[in-house]
């Protein structure tokens with residue numbers, strides 16, 4: 106049965122997936138690359154440096170930058186992004202998420218975060234939901250980022266819960282693979298086709314549909 110719910114952050118708890126996209130678009134534009142929404146799906150859940158590499162590869166100019174310059178580009182993207190984050194308030198929490206967190210807490214279901222973002226702790230603070238999370242897995246301490254299962258497994262381990270008793274919630278193709286390979290039940294939040302193709306066990310088009318009743322229903326089958 107269900108013992109823990111492990112959340113992705115960007116694109117699941119709040120709309121930062123869009124903000125990451127805006128910041129990358131701005132950075133890409135400054136070096137002559139255009140990124141569209143379809144390509145952006147491949148960046149979701151992927152670390153900052155790896156995202157940069159994919160963008161440079163797509164633009165065919167990866168070889169024109171030194172490692173140091175790449176680090177500077179990634180820092181510039183993060184600067185745009187952190188600038189956007191200054192607007193973040195609890196009103197930016199996606200529909201139903203706070204209520205769902207309260208419901209889980211009340212029912213003693215453990216709550217973890219498995220985000221690839223180094224900005225995750227400050228975002229939870231800005232949204233005023235840090236108190237709900239018993240564990241925030243550190244993306245810098247896991248060997249491999251999404252789509253590897255490491256970060257979801259790390260969260261489950263720190264919660265002392267068997268992955269089989271965990272539900273993972275994601276909005277990204279890489280993240281859903283990560284949940285699957287961790288041996289957890291996956292919920293994909295987003296466009297039906299994309300989430301289905303990414304192998305989500307359950308697809309929800311809105312976070313407003315997240316309820317404990319629905320989860321329990323699936324675990325009792």
Ligand code: B16
Pocket residue numbers: 113114115116122125148149150151152153156183219220221222223224225277
């Ligand atoms: P940062 P998630 C991921 O967060 C984002 O989806 C991805 O777009 C971003 O590049 C990555 O975090 C790293 O974020 O630059 O803030 O460290 O979806 O795993 O919560």
Ligand code: MG
Pocket residue numbers: 113114115116117122149150275276277280
């Ligand atoms: Mg995400």
